[in-house]
Amino acid sequence: MATGLTELLDNFVKNHDNRQLLALPLAVLAVALVVLLVSFVSSGSPVILGMEFQGGTQISVETTDSPAVLEKMYSSYPITDARQTGSRVIMQFGVMGDEQQRQLEKDVMSRYSNVEIRQVGPIYGRDLQVQALQALVISFIGMAIVVFLLFRSLVPSGAVILSAFSDIVIATAFMRVAGIELSLGTLAALLMLIGYSVDSDILLTNRVIKRRGAVEEKVSRAMHTGITMTTTTLAALAVMYVVSTFSYLVIPSFTQITLLSQISIVLIAGLFADIMNTWLLNTGILRWYVMKPEFRGRYNR
Amino acid sequence: MSDRKGLFKNPRVIIFILILLGSIVAIHPGYTPGEGTTSNLNFGLDLEGGSWLQIKLEGALAQIDADSGKLVSGIVEPIIGAPIEITKNDLDVGGSADKSITFTTSASVSASQLESLGTVSVDKLSGNKTQVIISSASKEALIQAYLSKALDAEIVPMSTQDGMVYEIRTAVTEEQLETLLEKVGCSIHKNEDGTSTYKEGVSSETRDLTRDILNDKLNSMGLKDIPVRTVGEDYILIDFAGIDLATAKEIAEKPGKFEIRIQTTGNETEHVLYGDSIVGVGIPSFHDEQWHTPFTLNEEGARTLQKIALETGAIDNPDAHYLNMYLDEVKIYGAPLSLSAASKLREGPIYSWEASTGTDEAAKTEATALQVHLRAGALPVNVVLVGSGHVDAGLGAQFKTAALVTGLISLLAVAVVVFFRYRRPEILIPMVGTSTSEVIMLLGVASLIGWQLDLASIAGIIAAIGTGIDHLVIITDEVLYEGKLPPTKVFKSRIAKAFIIILGAASTNIIALSPLVVMGFGSLRGFAITTIIGVLIGVIIARPVYGIVIKELLHTDESENVGMTE
Numbered sequence: 001m002a003t004g005l006t007e008l009l010d011n012f013v014k015n016h017d018n019r020q021l022l023a024l025p026l027a028v029l030a031v032a033l034v035v036l037l038v039s040f041v042s043s044g045s046p047v048i049l050g051m052e053f054q055g056g057t058q059i060s061v062e063t064t065d066s067p068a069v070l071e072k073m074y075s076s077y078p079i080t081d082a083r084q085t086g087s088r089v090i091m092q093f094g095v096m097g098d099e100q101q102r103q104l105e106k107d108v109m110s111r112y113s114n115v116e117i118r119q120v121g122p123i124y125g126r127d128l129q130v131q132a133l134q135a136l137v138i139s140f141i142g143m144a145i146v147v148f149l150l151f152r153s154l155v156p157s158g159a160v161i162l163s164a165f166s167d168i169v170i171a172t173a174f175m176r177v178a179g180i181e182l183s184l185g186t187l188a189a190l191l192m193l194i195g196y197s198v199d200s201d202i203l204l205t206n207r208v209i210k211r212r213g214a215v216e217e218k219v220s221r222a223m224h225t226g227i228t229m230t231t232t233t234l235a236a237l238a239v240m241y242v243v244s245t246f247s248y249l250v251i252p253s254f255t256q257i258t259l260l261s262q263i264s265i266v267l268i269a270g271l272f273a274d275i276m277n278t279w280l281l282n283t284g285i286l287r288w289y290v291m292k293p294e295f296r297g298r299y300n301r
Numbered sequence: 302m303s304d305r306k307g308l309f310k311n312p313r314v315i316i317f318i319l320i321l322l323g324s325i326v327a328i329h330p331g332y333t334p335g336e337g338t339t340s341n342l343n344f345g346l347d348l349e350g351g352s353w354l355q356i357k358l359e360g361a362l363a364q365i366d367a368d369s370g371k372l373v374s375g376i377v378e379p380i381i382g383a384p385i386e387i388t389k390n391d392l393d394v395g396g397s398a399d400k401s402i403t404f405t406t407s408a409s410v411s412a413s414q415l416e417s418l419g420t421v422s423v424d425k426l427s428g429n430k431t432q433v434i435i436s437s438a439s440k441e442a443l444i445q446a447y448l449s450k451a452l453d454a455e456i457v458p459m460s461t462q463d464g465m466v467y468e469i470r471t472a473v474t475e476e477q478l479e480t481l482l483e484k485v486g487c488s489i490h491k492n493e494d495g496t497s498t499y500k501e502g503v504s505s506e507t508r509d510l511t512r513d514i515l516n517d518k519l520n521s522m523g524l525k526d527i528p529v530r531t532v533g534e535d536y537i538l539i540d541f542a543g544i545d546l547a548t549a550k551e552i553a554e555k556p557g558k559f560e561i562r563i564q565t566t567g568n569e570t571e572h573v574l575y576g577d578s579i580v581g582v583g584i585p586s587f588h589d590e591q592w593h594t595p596f597t598l599n600e601e602g603a604r605t606l607q608k609i610a611l612e613t614g615a616i617d618n619p620d621a622h623y624l625n626m627y628l629d630e631v632k633i634y635g636a637p638l639s640l641s642a643a644s645k646l647r648e649g650p651i652y653s654w655e656a657s658t659g660t661d662e663a664a665k666t667e668a669t670a671l672q673v674h675l676r677a678g679a680l681p682v683n684v685v686l687v688g689s690g691h692v693d694a695g696l697g698a699q700f701k702t703a704a705l706v707t708g709l710i711s712l713l714a715v716a717v718v719v720f721f722r723y724r725r726p727e728i729l730i731p732m733v734g735t736s737t738s739e740v741i742m743l744l745g746v747a748s749l750i751g752w753q754l755d756l757a758s759i760a761g762i763i764a765a766i767g768t769g770i771d772h773l774v775i776i777t778d779e780v781l782y783e784g785k786l787p788p789t790k791v792f793k794s795r796i797a798k799a800f801i802i803i804l805g806a807a808s809t810n811i812i813a814l815s816p817l818v819v820m821g822f823g824s825l826r827g828f829a830i831t832t833i834i835g836v837l838i839g840v841i842i843a844r845p846v847y848g849i850v851i852k853e854l855l856h857t858d859e860s861e862n863v864g865m866t867e
Contacts, residue, residue, distance in 0.1 A: 062696075098686065105546055105691070114699070117352075117546055117691040124357065124536070124687035135816040142812035150805045188757065188817065188825050192764060192832070195813030199771055199806040206802045225778040228722050229771040235714040236767045240760075243707040255699045259756050260707065260763075 006227045009279050010220050021284030025277050029166045032173035039176050047172060050181030053129050055122030056080070057093040057101065061112035062255075065089065077104050085256045086248035088114075095122050114255075132187050139194050140168070147198060156209055159285035160201040163277040167197040170277075171270035180266065185259040189266035196233070196267070197274040200226035201282050208286055208299060215290055215300045219283055226278060234271055240264040308853050317846040321738050324745020341748040345755025345827065348701045350694025352546040354539045354553050355532065356684040358511055359472040360503040364464050364490035365482065369393050369440050373402055375485025376447050377415065377433075383408030388432075392440055401436035418446055441465055444487065451481050455575065459504060464490070468504055470682045475499040502535040503682055511682060512537050519552070536687065546691035559674060560627045561606075565613050570625060573609050578602025579675055585668035592668040593655040596675050603650035616643045626656075628674055634658075634667075704759040711763050712736065715770050723777070727854045732773045735847040739769050742842065743835045757828035765835025768810060772803045772839060776848050786855045796848045807840045 013021065036046040051058050063070070067082035067089050078094035093104070101119065109115055120128075143164060148157040171193055180186060207222040208215060244260035290299035308314055329341040346353055369392035377385055389403040401419075410431050412421040419438035426432050441458045444467065449456045454471035469478070475489065475497065482488055490498045503511075508531055515537065516529045532538045541549040559576030580599045585592055598606065609615075615622035619637040626634040634656060638646070645651055656671055658664040692700075716733045723729065740762060747754055779799035780792060787795060810832070817829035 102547065102550065109545065109547065109691075114693045114696040115691065116347075116693070116696055117689070119689045121357075121685070121687035123685075124355065131820050135820055138816045139813045142815065143809045146805070146809045146812050184825050185757075185760075188760070188828050191813055191817060191829075195810035196764075196768065198809045199768070202805045202809070203775060203802050206798075206805070210798075210801075221778075221782070225774060228718075228774045228778070231722075232715045232718045232770045232774065233767040235718045236711040236763060236770075239711045239714045240707050240763055243703065243710055247703060247706070255696065255703065257700055257703055257707075257756060260704070260760055263760050 005231070005275075006224055009227070009275075010223055013219065013223070013279060013283055014216060018284040018288040021280045021287075025166060025281035028273070028276065029169060032166075032170045035173040035176055036169065047176055047182040048179065049129070050183035050186075051092060051118065051125075052120050052184050053125050053132065053182060055095045055120050055125035057096070057104070057117065057119040058090060059093070059104075059108055059118075060085075060088050060090040060116045061108060062087055062114040063089050063112055067091075074104070085258075087252065088255060090258075128184075132182070135187070135191060136168075136194075139191050140165070143194050143198060147202070150202065151205060151209065153209070155289045156205050156286060159282045159289070160198055160205055162285070163201050163274075163282040164194060164198050166277045166281060167193055167270050167273045170273035171266055174269040174273075175266060178265075178269075180262060183259075183262060185262040186266050189263040189270070192263075193267060193270040193274075197270060197277075200229055200274065200278045203229070204278060204282060205286060208290060215287060219287065223279055227275070230271055230275055234268060237264045237268050237271070241268060308850065311849055313845050314849060317738070317842055320742055320745075320842055324742045327745040327748045328741070329748070342744060343748070343751055343753045344697075344701065345753040345758070346540055346542060346690070346697075347692045347756045348697045348704070348754065349542055350692055350697040351540065351542040351544055352549040352691040353541065353689065354549055354686060355688035356537050356539070356553070357687045358503045358508055358535050358537070359470075359683040359685060360501075360507070361469045361473050361475075361478065362466050362498075362500045362502065362504060363469070363475075363478060364466055364498040365444055365487055366490045367440055367444055367485075367487040369402065369443065371486025372440070372443050372447065373404065373418075373435075376418065376443060377404070377406075380414050381406060381408045381410050385433075392438060392443075399436055400438055401434055402438055403432065403434045405430050405432045407431070418443060447485055448481065453572075455577075457507075463498075466498075466504075468507060470503070470507075472683065505534075507682060508535065508537070511684070515539065515553075537684070543694065546689060549691075550686070550689070562625050562627060563609055563613055563615060564621065564623045564625065571609065571613065573624070574598070574602045574605055576675070578605070585665065585672055587665075590660055591657040592659060592664040593657050594668045594671045594675065595653065595655045597653050598651075600650075600652075603652045607646050607650040610638065610643070610646050616646055619643050626671075626674075633674060634671060700756060704756060708740075708759065708763055708766075712740075712766055715766065719770065719774075722774075728777055728851065731847055731850045731854060732770065732777070735773060735843050735850075736766055736769045739835065739839050739843045740766060742838045743831065746834055746838070747831070752830070753827070754831075755827050757825055758831040761828040761831030762835065764832050765839065768806075768832075768836060769839045769843070772806065772844055773847055775799050775802055775806075776844065777851065780848070780851065780855075786852070792852060796845075799848070800845075803840060803844065807836050810836050 040046045061070075064087075065073075067084050070089050070091055071079055071082040074091065074093075077100065078096055079091055080094055081092040083090055096104070105117060108117070144157075144161045147160045147164075151157045151160075168190060171190060174180075175182065175186060203226050204219070204222045207218050211218055240260055241264035244257040244264065248255055309318075327341060329339075331339045333339060370387050370390055373387065373390075373392075374385055383406050385404040385406040387402065387404045389401070392400050392402055394400070405426065407429055408431065410423050410433055412423050415421045415433070415435060419435040419442065422434045422436070424432045424434075445456045445458055448454075448467065448469060452469060452471055452473060454469060454473075457468040457470065459466050459468055478499065479489055492498060502508075512529050512531050519527045519529065519539075527539060527541055529537060529539050539549075539553055541552070544552070559579070561573045561575075562570040563573050565571050578599050578601060580597050580602075585594045587593070610622075613622050615624075615638055619640065623635045623637050625632050636657065642651060642654075656668075656675075658667040658671065712733070715736070716729065719732055720726075720729050743762060743765060744754075746752070747758075752758070776796065776799045779795045779802075780786065782795060786792065814829040814832055817825045818833070
C-alpha cells in the first residue's frame with residue numbers, strides 16, 4: 001500500500017509544476033478555514049465544545065435498556081442526550097446543583113453496573129477553554145521556534161510551519177464536520193499532531209537543503225522514507241481506532257474506550273492531511289525556493 | 302561473523318541491555334495461577350477503578366489604595382451612628398512608631414465597639430462631645446477589619462515586593478470589592494500600566510496549606526496513599542483509588558470551614574471563632590456518664606469566647622445561649638455552657654474545653670467525628686467542587702485488557718507495514734525488537750518512579766511506538782541510501798545525518814507536548830509525560846543501538862550478496 005501510494009505521489013509531484021502542487025492543499029486549507037469560520041460565526045466557537053469545556057456531567061453505564069428508556073427515566077434531571085455505544089449507554093447532563101448531582105449519582109450507581117461518571121463545573125470548563133487555547137498557541141509557537149532553529153532560513157522553515165498549521169486546521173475542521181467534540185482527548189491529539197506532523201517535513205527539508213544531489217531525486221527519496229513513516233503510524237492508529245471503537249462487536253466483554261477512539265480518529269485525519277501538505281504544499285514551496293535563479297543550482301547538484 | 306560478537310563489546314549496546322534488564326526487574330512481571338498476572342506497574346483510576354475530585358479554592362487577591370481619614374469615618378460612623386470629625390491623624394506618616402488617630406463625635410461611644418481597630422481610649426469633652434483616640438492602629442488593620450466585617454470572611458494582609466496584598470478568603474468579584482471599598486473612600490490599586498491588581502484565587506502559600514491540611518485529614522482517617530495535589534494555580538485534585546464517588550464526596554467535603562457561633566436572642570447567632578483558633582484536639586473519652594471530645598483554644602480564641610460569653614449574657618443564662626459548631630455553614634454540634642464553665646469564665650478565659658455528646662454508642666460516634674472535624678476542619682478557605690469522575694473497578698479491568706490488546710495489535714500492524722516495505726527479516730526483527738524494548742524501558746521507568754498508568758498514558762505509549770518506528774525508518778533509509786550498506790566511514794556520517802533529523806523531530810514532539818505537562822489538565826499530564834519520556838528513551842538509548850545492530854546484521858548479509866528489494 002505504502003509503495004503504491006508513494007509511486008502515485010512521486011509521479012504526481014514530478015509531472016506537475018510548483019503552482020499546480022500548491023493548488024490542492026491550499027484549496028483544502030481554504031475550505032477548512034471557511035468551515036471553522038462559519039462555525040465560529042454561527043455558534044461562537046470553531047469547534048464543538050465537549051462536556052469538559054462547557055460544564056456538565058457525562059454518565060456511561062452498561063445496560064440493555066435503550067437510550068430512549070434511560071432518557072425518560074432521568075427526565076427529571078437536565079439530561080441533554082443519551083446514545084448507545086455497544087453494550088453501553090452514554091448520557092449527557094447539563095449543569096446541576098450539588099444535591100441533585102449526588103442524587104443522580106446514587107441512583108445510577110445503585111441501578112447499573114460498570115458505571116463511569118465524569119463531571120466538570122462550568123467555571124472550570126471556561127478555565128479549560130482558555131488553557132486549551134493557550135496550550136495550542138504555545139505548542140505551535142514552540143514548534144515553530146525549533147523548526148526555525150533547525151533550518152535558520154525563512155522560506156524553508158516557513159513552509160514547514162505553514163504545512164503544520166494546515167494539518168491542524170484541517171484536522172480541526174474535520175472534527176467540526178464529523179461532529180467530534182473538542183474533549184481533553186482530542187485536544188491532546190491536536191497537540192500531538194503539532195509535533196508529529198512536522199517529522200516528515202523536517203526529513204524532506206533536511207534532505208533537500210543539506211544534501212548534495214538533484215532536487216527531484218532528493219524529494220523522491222525523502223518521499224519513500226516519509227510515506228513509510230506516516231503509514232506505519234497510520235497503521236498503529238487505525239488499529240487503535242478499530243480496537244477502541246468496534247472491538248466490543250467481536251468480543252462482548254470489551255468496551256468502547258472513548259478517549260483512545262477520539263485521539264486516534266483525529267490523528268488519522270491529521271496525518272492524511274499531513275501526507276498532502278508535506279508532499280504537495282511543502283514540497284512545492286521548497287522546490288520553488290531551492291530552484292530560484294539566485295542560488296545558481298546550489299541545492300541541485 | 303566475529304563482528305557480531307563484537308556487538309556485545311560496544312558500550313552503547315551494553316548499556317542498552319543493562320537498562321532493558323533493569324526495566325524488566327523494575328516491572329517485575331509474574332504469574333500466579335489463579336490470581337493471574339502480577340507486576341509492579343501502578344495503574345490509574347480509570348484502569349483500576351475509583352474516583353477523583355477536583356476542587357477550586359475561592360478567594361481573591363488585591364492591593365488596596367486607602368485614605369485613612371475616610372476609611373476611619375467609613376468604618377466608625379455606621380457603628381456609632383453619628384458623624385465624626387477627625388482632629389489628628391498620623392496613620393499616613395511613614396515610620397513604624399506607634400500610630401494613632403483621634404476624632405470627636407456627638408454620640409456616646411464605648412471602647413469595646415471599636416476594639417477591632419486598635420487600642421481605644423474614650424474621653425468626655427465639654428459640650429456633649431466625645432473624643433476617641435485609637436492608638437496602635439494601622440491602615441492595614443483598618444482595611445482588614447472593615448473587609449472582614451463587610452464580607453464576613455478572613456482577610457489576610459501579606460507584604461510582597463509590590464506592596465501590601467490582601468488575600469480575601471471568600472469568593473468576591475472585582476465589582477463587589479470595588480463597591481465595598483468605595484463606601485469608605487478606598488479603591489483597588491491599579492498597576493502602573495493601568496491594569497487592576499485584583500486577581501481571583503488565593504496565594505500559593507494558602508493553596509499549599511489547604512492541600513496539606515486535606516492530606517493530613519485523609520491520612521488521619523486512615524486513608525493512606527490518597528494523593529492530594531495542586532493543579533494549576535487554584536485547583537486541588539484528589540484521587541481516591543478504589544473508593545466510589547459518593548463516598549469520596551462525603552470524605553472530602555467533611556473538611557470545611559469550621560466555626561463556633563453563640564446564640565444571642567431567639568434563633569440569632571453571633572460569630573465567636575473559626576477553626577484556626579483551635580490549637581489542639583484530644584481523643585474522645587468517657588467520663589461523668591458522658592462522651593467528651595477535648596479541645597484547646599489559643600489565647601485569642603479563649604479571650605474572644607470569654608468576652609462574647611460575658612457580652613451575650615451566656616454566663617448568667619447558659620441555656621438560652623447555646624454554643625454551636627458549624628462546618629461549612631452546617632450545624633454539627635450545639636450545647637450550652639456547663640455551669641462550672643460559666644462560673645469560671647467570670648474569672649478569666651478558659652483554654653481547655655470539652656464538648657460532650659451524650660451517653661450512648663451514637664454519642665461515641667459523634668464524639669469521634671467531632672474530633673476529626675475539630676482537628677482538620679480548619680481549611681483556611683472555602684472550596685467548591687469543580688470536577689469529579691468515577692470508574693467502576695469492573696469497567697477499569699475491561700479498559701485495561703482492551704488497552705493492552707490495542708497496544709499489542711498496534712505493534713503487530715506496524716510490523717506488517719515495515720515488513721511489506723523492506724521485505725527483509727534482518728531489518729524487521731531489530732526494528733520491532735527496538736520498538737518493543739523502548740516500550741519495556743518506558744514501563745520500567747513508570748514502575749520505578751511510581752507513575753500511574755492511565756488510559757491517556759496508554760495512548761502516549763502507542764504514540765511513542767509510532768514515533769519510535771518513524772525514527773528507525775529514517776535511520777534505515779539513511780543507512781541504505783544507495784540501496785546497500787556503505788563503507789564504515791560513510792556509514793558513520795549517515796548515522797549522524799539520520800540523527801540530525803531524528804533529534805529535530807524529537808524536539809518538536811517534546812516541545813509540542815510540554816504545555817500539557819505544565820498546565821492543569823489533570824489526566825493529560827500522564828499522556829504528555831509518557832510520550833516525552835518515551836521519545837527521550839528512544840532517542841538517547843534505543844535508537845543509537847539500532848543503528849549499530851543493523852550495521853552488523855546487514856554487513857553479514859552484504860557479504861552474502863543479498864540485494865535490496867525495493
